[in-house]
């Protein structure tokens with residue numbers, strides 16, 4: 335994926351930004367940063383410098399204030415990613431439920447290792463920490479959707495469905 | 499069946515809607531509080547209930563509320579902590595997605611009690627689908643006149659905002675959460691000043707967990723004394739326990755505090771016992787940060803008395819033989835679990851989540867993770883075990899926020915109770931690193 339060169343929110347998202355800023359007291363528009371970064375990632379897929387600069391301009395804060403925040407929180411992708419980013423829970427309770435075995439299978443199925451993107455650009459595989467679904471594990475998340483009670487067969491079905 | 503204060507209606511179809519929630523008695527507590535009670539009277543009932551913060555530390559909620567500074571002309575804030583990222587904990591997730599109005603109603607009454615006109619629910623960003631559920635519930639509540647200006651003609655105004663996090667366990671620590679809510683990195687603040695005096699936007703602020711706030715409607719409806727009559731001693735009321743690991747029925751359960759640990763683990767009403775065909779090895783009773791104990795010490799304390807699911811009973815024996823109720827993140831290990839591997843996994847978590855501000859935590863978590871990795875992968879030496887104990891002691895109590903302790907305790911307790919297993923890994927690296935290998939010498943229940 336290349337650098338986005340036309341970085342502008344859709345009119346709906348621009349309206350949403352104004353709505354979000356209005357939630358906070360006067361002069362506290364910096365509080366809108368995390369919600370607006372989520373909106374930005376929804377539209378632009380990852381946090382290029384251009385995207386972060388754009389967010390800074392919308393909130394009238396310095397670009398560096400955006401860089402330091404985007405790099406602190408693990409949900410924001412600082413590199414280009416595939417169409418579907420699989421965020422796989424690697425933490426203890428999910429491991430007890432068979433998480434490591436299912437993760438090996440998932441890597442085989444995709445033909446990539448953690449941190450990589452498939453050659454067709456469809457999938458990026460990331461490991462994340464506990465997703466607050468420990469009793470429903472093993473689990474991963476793709477965008478807003480949680481996939482739980484995973485096993486090898488379920489993983490195959492999900493990947494095949496998303497590959498269509 | 500025991501009393502269900504929070505989850506009674508969770509399996510009612512449509513309970514996520516205002517309509518069904520109201521049919522089950524929802525929002526009567528808002529009417530009662532705003533029309534018939536003063537804010538101080540609400541605080542008084544919460545004090546009487548003895549309810550303790552459900553986020554992990556167990557600090558009495560009414561007492562926290564009464565510490566809130568009230569300088570003239572300065573806004574006050576209530577912030578609900580829905581960051582839920584402690585490994586093993588998924589109760590707030592369950593409650594919010596299932597019965598969102600319970601939290602919204604609790605937020606309205608609590609905000610009224612504290613005199614806050616703008617309150618926030620800070621939800622971990624991964625739970626964006628839950629944020630949408632909460633936002634919908636808030637819209638419904640607003641349309642019905644329970645939020646906004648002059649609620650139910652009482653003259654009280656409240657706006658409720660749901661704020662997403664961005665993926666960072668440390669933002670569950672209350673001052674890091676406030677930094678994050680101000681649009682910054684989640685670096686915990688030095689205390690004092692405490693949030694009750696200088697919190698969000700430097701204004702007096704109360705931070706409470708989702709489950710804590712969700713109890714308030716019941717307390718207002720039934721009175722603080724009725725709540726205090728449930729439970730045992732200073733562990734009043736009910737607690738949500740999220741159970742995971744090697745049990746027959748993982749899930750979220752509401753228990754009356756004081757339930758016997760044996761009944762919680764083994765009865766069909768709750769966990770349904772250790773996975774069929776397996777035996778109990780160890781338990782983490784309250785989220786990854788609390789000490790891990792052998793199964794026998796979970797079921798009975800060092801004097802051989804039955805342990806109860808309560809703050810006091812679980813911590814009985816201190817760090818030598820006890821653990822903690824913590825957040826209610828209940829994790830069970832059977833004989834197939836490798837304690838060394840689990841300890842390494844948890845220490846990797848804390849290294850990953852340390853914000854890096856204080857060197858004992860930043861360096862210590864990294865060091866412990868590396869040493870544990872080495873032992874787990876057959877490259878450890880005997881002196882590594884004492885090294886781990888030493889590093890954990892240097893972190894404990896020497897940091898800005900409790901994440902340092904939270905990283906130290908699981909390591910120290912694993913070595914305290916399962917030293918043999920660490921030694922086995924070091925003495926028999928070839929055997930220990932075979933796929934699926936586990937130490938056979940553990941005492942099982």
Ligand SMILES: Cc1cc2nc3c(=O)[nH]c(=O)nc-3n(C[C@H](O)[C@H](O)[C@H](O)COP(=O)(O)O)c2cc1C
Pocket residue numbers: 550551552553554555556557559579580581582583584667668669670671672673705706707708710711899900901904
């Ligand atoms: C590293 C760390 C993570 C925490 N995570 C959470 C959390 O996810 N949810 C929570 O309610 N409290 C969490 N806490 C505890 C909060 O700091 C705070 O005590 C709590 O939100 C207060 O609410 P309560 O009194 O209702 O429990 C965490 C504390 C630490 C040190």
Ligand code: SF4
Pocket residue numbers: 668685686851852853854855856857859860897898899900901902
């Ligand atoms: S103890 Fe760790 S997480 Fe807490 S402030 Fe210090 S470095 Fe950050």
Ligand code: FES
Pocket residue numbers: 423424425426427428429463464465466467468469471473585586587
């Ligand atoms: S450990 Fe995977 S969701 Fe908690």
